Amino acid sequence: MDTYDYDLAVIGSGPAGQKGAIAAAKLGKHVVIVDRQEMTGGVCLQTGTIPSKTVREAILYLSGFRQRTFYGKDYVVSERISARDLAHRVQAVVGRELEVIRNQLRRNGVATLPGTVRFVDPHTLEVTSATNTTTRLTAEHVLIACGTRAARSPDIPLDGVRIFDADQLPNVPELPRDLIVVGAGVIGLEYASMLTALDIKVTIIDQRPTLLDFVDRELIEGLCYHMRRRGATLRLGETVASVGIDARGRVEAVLESGKRVHGHALLYAVGRQANSDLLDLGAAGLQADSRGRIVVNECFQTAVPHIYAAGDVIGFPSLAASSAEQGRLASAHMFGAPRKPVAPELLPYGIYSVPEISMVGRTEQQLTDARIPYEVGVAKYEELAKGQILGDETGMLKLLFDPDSLLLLGAHAIGEGATELIHIGQAVLALGGTIEYFRDTVFNYPTLAEAYKVAALAGINRL
Numbered sequence: 001m002d003t004y005d006y007d008l009a010v011i012g013s014g015p016a017g018q019k020g021a022i023a024a025a026k027l028g029k030h031v032v033i034v035d036r037q038e039m040t041g042g043v044c045l046q047t048g049t050i051p052s053k054t055v056r057e058a059i060l061y062l063s064g065f066r067q068r069t070f071y072g073k074d075y076v077v078s079e080r081i082s083a084r085d086l087a088h089r090v091q092a093v094v095g096r097e098l099e100v101i102r103n104q105l106r107r108n109g110v111a112t113l114p115g116t117v118r119f120v121d122p123h124t125l126e127v128t129s130a131t132n133t134t135t136r137l138t139a140e141h142v143l144i145a146c147g148t149r150a151a152r153s154p155d156i157p158l159d160g161v162r163i164f165d166a167d168q169l170p171n172v173p174e175l176p177r178d179l180i181v182v183g184a185g186v187i188g189l190e191y192a193s194m195l196t197a198l199d200i201k202v203t204i205i206d207q208r209p210t211l212l213d214f215v216d217r218e219l220i221e222g223l224c225y226h227m228r229r230r231g232a233t234l235r236l237g238e239t240v241a242s243v244g245i246d247a248r249g250r251v252e253a254v255l256e257s258g259k260r261v262h263g264h265a266l267l268y269a270v271g272r273q274a275n276s277d278l279l280d281l282g283a284a285g286l287q288a289d290s291r292g293r294i295v296v297n298e299c300f301q302t303a304v305p306h307i308y309a310a311g312d313v314i315g316f317p318s319l320a321a322s323s324a325e326q327g328r329l330a331s332a333h334m335f336g337a338p339r340k341p342v343a344p345e346l347l348p349y350g351i352y353s354v355p356e357i358s359m360v361g362r363t364e365q366q367l368t369d370a371r372i373p374y375e376v377g378v379a380k381y382e383e384l385a386k387g388q389i390l391g392d393e394t395g396m397l398k399l400l401f402d403p404d405s406l407l408l409l410g411a412h413a414i415g416e417g418a419t420e421l422i423h424i425g426q427a428v429l430a431l432g433g434t435i436e437y438f439r440d441t442v443f444n445y446p447t448l449a450e451a452y453k454v455a456a457l458a459g460i461n462r463l
């Protein structure tokens with residue numbers, strides 16, 4: 001029998017790596033997790049999810065945005081909002097979360113090793129520290145949870161100051177007066193919409209003619225309406241060929257159509273590239289696709305059965321909570337613990353644009369394509385006392401349901417609290433419930449949750 005230093009070595013300390021490591025440790029396994037010191041917590045904590053959501057909260061607070069329904073569109077809490085003000089809150093939140101993660105790993109006896117990993121053979125990893133010293137370790141199982149970095153291009157001269165990607169954005173020294181956003185994916189739209197709340201003029205460019213095709217069209221129309229009202233320009237169906245600084249010192253994006261778009265700064269957000277190229281996958285008998293993604297089976301095993309992969313490195317859905325769950329399920333399979341994977345159709349989406357959007361289940365488009373008849377029930381926030389209290393008169397919840405059985409098929413929300421609200425719909429969907437549940441339930445008053453009852457009644461009345 002071979003003996004290994006560890007039962008499990010985890011590459012990457014983002015949500016997938018953390019939860020994979022802790023799940024294995026809970027099963028009594030000897031686990032090590034390796035990551036670069038400054039990246040503990042992964043993209044999720046250091047540069048992605050947590051910083052962007054904290055910046056959003058800071059902007060909404062300091063700009064007085066949520067209060068403007070009552071006190072006028074010029075109402076602000078802080079007259080001059082700087083990049084430092086935003087960074088201050090990010091540092092506080094990241095610092096506290098980092099402690100939580102470190103304590104969890106420590107409490108569960110997970111060893112942590114700072115450095116960058118590469119495979120030497122399928123069971124041996126070499127870890128290179130920040131000071132270039134190398135250590136080797138062996139493990140019976142490996143979990144690759146190396147995540148992604150912002151995709152870059154030689155035609156886009158990033159400087160981290162005026163031309164930056166999402167990984168650099170939390171550290172930009174100055175907020176721009178106007179901003180070009182290349183890429184209207186989730187990252188581009190989240191940052192673009194939150195910056196419009198600071199009255200920064202944003203021009204969003206995307207090669208696709210439509211935005212976020214997996215989201216309900218009415219919700220996307222709502223988002224575009226709000227962004228345009230705050231001065232955003234959407235240039236869809238246009239591809240950015242190159243970026244530079246023009247003779248007047250302005251950032252210039254040259255489009256394939258020959259047009260030139262100018263701005264004070266530019267955010268390049270055209271997707272993500274997995275970090276598997278750093279791993280010497282060939283030494284483990286593995287390979288990745290052109291975006292660095294690794295193929296796994298339904299148990300998260302790669303082509304080499306004792307090597308698993310989870311999180312953004314395996315592609316869809318590339319969300320923090322899904323990544324964490326994949327890491328946990330991978331370890332459960334590795335060590336024979338019970339596992340019950342969530343059905344993909346029950347995965348929620350939360351898009352932290354301003355206003356925020358969330359969804360679970362199927363969209364009208366998907367139901368139409370699948371020739372599944374459905375009826376719609378809508379609740380507008382303006383009909384809800386809580387909507388009035390919060391000053392959100394434009395939010396809405398839309399329920400899609402089977403007109404015969406009344407089974408819930410999908411829930412879609414835009415507005416304050418949408419990402420929280422959606423979990424009520426998710427629970428009913430998961431339990432195979434009908435919208436009669438919402439009709440017959442008594443909700444706290446005043447709440448946004450009451451939207452479910454209003455939407456269910458509206459839907460039933462339409463039958």
Ligand SMILES: Cc1cc2nc3c(=O)[nH]c(=O)nc-3n(C[C@H](O)[C@H](O)[C@H](O)COP(=O)(O)OP(=O)(O)OC[C@H]3O[C@@H](n4cnc5c(N)ncnc54)[C@H](O)[C@@H]3O)c2cc1C
Nearest residue numbers: 012014015016039042043044048117147311312318319320
């Ligand atoms: C701007 C932005 C906003 C986002 N917002 C949201 C959101 O609101 N909600 C949501 O659900 N998701 C969001 N995401 C996506 C979310 O961050 C990811 O789905 C999640 O972080 C993926 O987790 P992971 O464990 O796969 O990898 P990551 O969090 O990417 O962590 C991977 C880790 O592996 C390490 N690593 C890589 N290679 C090596 C190596 N060779 N050796 C050692 N360590 C290595 C890296 O340093 C990194 O720390 C956002 C992403 C971005 C970029």
Ligand SMILES: NC(=O)c1ccc[n+]([C@@H]2O[C@H](COP(=O)([O-])OP(=O)(O)OC[C@H]3O[C@@H](n4cnc5c(N)ncnc54)[C@H](O)[C@@H]3O)[C@@H](O)[C@H]2O)c1
Nearest residue numbers: 183184185186187188206207239240269270271318350351
């Ligand atoms: N709230 C959330 O859940 C959340 C938030 C942020 C990020 N994320 C995750 O991060 C992932 C990556 O997000 P993303 O927005 O970077 O990627 P994306 O792939 O979703 O979007 C990139 C966009 O850039 C466009 N594009 C590419 N090249 C272009 C060019 N040269 N000119 C113009 N447009 C161009 C593409 O058409 C696409 O619409 C998401 O898929 C998601 O999984 C999730």
